[in-house]
Amino acid sequence: MCPSGSQPDELPVAGMQLDALGRIVRWDAAAEALLGYPASEVLGSRGELLVRAEGGSGAASLLERVAVGGATTGRCTARHRDGHLVELAVWTYRVPDSGDVLAFLVDVSAVLRTRVPHAVLDGLFRHSPIGLSAFDSELRYLHVNTALETINGVPEVRHLGRRLSEVLPEVNGAEVESVMERVLDTGEPVVDFRATGRTPATPYEDRMWSCSYFRLEDAWGHPFGVGASVVDITARLRAEQAAAASRRRLDLLNEASTRVGTTLDMRQTAQELADVVLRGLADIATVDLIAGVVDDATAESDRDLTGGIVVQRLGKAPARGSPAARALAPLGAILHYPADAPYAQAVARREPFVVAEVDEHTITAPSCHTSAVRQLRELGVYSLLMVPLLARGRVLGVTTLFREFPARRFSSDDVTLARDIASRAAVHLDNAHLYAREHETAVTLQRSLLPQQLTPPPGIEVAHCYRPASDVNEVGGDWYDVVAMPEGRAALAVGDVMGHGIAAAATMGQLRSAMQALARLALPPGQLLRQLDTGLADLPDAALATCTYAVCDPAAGSCSITRAGHLPPAVVRDDGTAELLELPAGAPLGVGGIDFVPTELTLPPGSMLVLYTDGLVEARCADIDQRLTQLLDVLSANAGLPLDGLSQAVMDGLAPAPDDDVALLLARICPPKPGSE
Known part of the structure; x- marks a missing residue:
């Protein structure tokens, strides 16, 4: 036996x-x-x-x-x-x-x-590409195969009789032996335990292995050791990590595409860029635009940067937080960087500037802006990356990304991703600048075409106000005017050219000039609007416009008023009550073939006529009837104010930040002073 x-x-x-x-x-x-x-x-x-x-x-x-x-x-x-x-x-x-x-x-x-298993086991140990080993009950090597000798870089003779922690001191041997002890005690196998470290086979490279352990027992079930298999999975894990990193970079790039440039506001776009790179690419980010660059048609490669650059900080994330974030200049700060600073180098070269690791070598490097880098290192910055904001062949500014301790350095893949995000953001920033410039041009043109000073005849007191919309697409086309007519009468007009921007403002200027000329000819309101209708139809762009035109005679206390598709005017009685005038609506100017029917009103002294454009009472997600009621309430509540004060109260109450530009004209009928002409 x-x-x-x-x-x-x-x-x-x-x-x-x-x-x-x-x-x-x-x-x-x-x-x-x-x-x-x-x-x-x-x-x-x-x-x-x-x-x-x-x-x-x-x-x-x-x-x-x-x-x-x-x-x-x-x-x-x-x-x-x-x-x-x-x-x-x-x-x-x-x-x-x-x-x-x-x-x-x-x-x-x-x-x-018996011979068959021996042959199988012998072949397995000799020829298997998987590292195999057997340990005794004291976790000392009993046997290793050729593959494990190659993996460890240690011959079998130096394994036998020694524990793993003795053979491979730079591997997490204590954890591995703890797992083997548990397998030996419980009999429960362990699959895919990860061992990490360095071996004599790869003394300068960290590796990772998938290890499986099972208990060895004799024919009667008595445990006498542990068997192990070892597979080097370093290359596979690196490939998986690279694929996962690529997916993360693609996700971040897609997120940047949707989160940056949601508006045509430069400051918000810059802040969106700073915010989005914190979602996996950096710990701190700033966005600085070069002062005057976007207003200058000269390409940056032709600019003289010997005196350095001046930038304005339009984006920063987080605003506070870490010591480094708190130390960085706040939003709105104007910063000057000398020509040898990384900022200037990134602009001059049009290439990212990378400090892969902020260490003693970096600080002593002659090409680096040493004082700033030393301060960043003391504040816990590990690595930094500066990326120029390039759009349409021009450098608009620089975005700077910081990583704090402990962190990985910026890799070439990180630089590529940051460059892609910055490139897309730069286009949005440039669009925002062009948008803002067009908005400013449209507002300037609009204001230049509006009357700068109104001189009504005696017996009429007027106040006016124009407020442009915040959006360039909503600027242009609203106007007002007061024209003195023979016999002490006055023409009052408010209109709105359909469309926006510079073209609408230009059309408005033509329409207002024609209205002034026709008013001085003392044409009745209906005839004047028909002439404007015909003239507007002759314009090449076939524009449409709405208008309210009134001729007031303060001496007689009468008023003839006509609408061309415009909102109804309001009248404020001398007792402070306000109401909307019921007038035929008419059709917008430019439609053609429409008769405009005037309405005759009595405006006794103290009465006030209120003409306005739709931007005053139309608002997103608001009912027009409610807004008109609100207008009457504001007029009644402030009827005792001087006209300028009442005008300001109406604008602040209904259009503090209008979606559309607004024109408002107030005219109060006053009895003429004795002896006045």
Whole structure:
């Protein structure tokens, strides 16, 4: 029998002893297990039970050879007690000085079953590309295969009898051995445990391995060690990490495309850029625009940067937070950088400027702006990257990205991503600047075409106000005017050219000039609007406009008023009550073929006529009727104010930041002073 504690690959060998007469005198338990006969049935017999019934057993010939010679080996066939045949390998030899023969029997099929696993295991250990090893119960190496020798860079002889932490001191051996101890104690295997570190095979490179552990047990289930497999997964993990980093960069680029440039405001766009790069690319970010660059048509490559550059900070994130963020200049600050500073170098070269790691070497580098870098290092900045904001061949400014300790340095992939984000943001910044410049041009043109000073005839007091919209698309086209007419009368007009921008402002100027000329000819309101309608239709752009035109006679207290598709005017009585005038709406000027019907009103002294454009009462998500009621409430509540004060109260109450530009004209009827002409 196999003794307790034998290795699992040992074979049970049956033993028997025959005396000089060929009788069986010893029959051990292994023989009983092999052939099924108890000792009581075979002792004293000559082995007939072992011989096949049909004869020809090789046992007799073996015994005969033993009788005349020494030890011999061979094969024979015996019959098991239950009747089946068993092929045996037999080894016999004579016991000296006794005449007895000892015979050892082994089942041939068991030998074959044992040889196959041995061949498989031997091939596995010799030729497997996976590192394999076996440890004893003290976690000392018992065996390693060729692949593991290559992985570790250590020959097998230097493994044997030593623990992993002794063979590979730069690997997380304590964690690995803790896992193996748990496997040895519980019998539960561990799959894909990650070991990391450096080995003699790669002494200057960190590697990672996927390790699996299982308990080794003998045939009786007694644990005697741990088996392990080791696969180097460094390349795979690096590829996975690179793919994940690429996905993150693509996600950030897509996010920047949607989060930057949501408005045509330069400051908000700059802040959006600073905010978005904090979502995985930097810990701190600033966005600075070069003072005067966007107003100058000269390309930066042709600019003289020997005196450095002046920038204005339009974006910063976070505004406070870390010591470095607090130390950086706030939003709106004007900053000057000398020609040798990284800012100036990034602008001059039109290329990102990278300080991969802010260390002593960087501080002492002659090409670096050392004082600023030293301060950043003291505040905890690890790496910084400056990227010029290029749009349409011009450098608009620089965005600077900072990473704080502990952090990784900016890589070439980070620089590429930052350049892409900055390039897209620069286009939005340039668009915002062009938008703002057009807005300013439209407002300037609009204001230049409006009357700078109104001189009404005696008996009429006027106040006016114009407020441009915040959006360039909503600027242009609103106007007002007061024209003195013969016989002490006055023409009052408010209009709105449909459309916006510079073109609408130019059309408005033409329309107002025509209205002034026709008013001085004392045309009745209906005829004047028909003439304007005809003239507007002759313009090349076929513009449309709304208008309210009134002719007031303060001496008579009368007023003739006509609408051309415009909102109804309001009148404020001398007792402070306000109401909207019910007048025929008419059609916008430029439609053509429409008759404009005037309405005659009585405006006694103290009455006030209020003319306005739609920007005053139209607003997003607001009902027009409610807004008109609000206008009447403001007029009534402030009717006792001087006209300038009332005008300001109306504008502040209804259009503090209008979506559309607004024109407002107030005219109060006053009795003429005695002796006035």
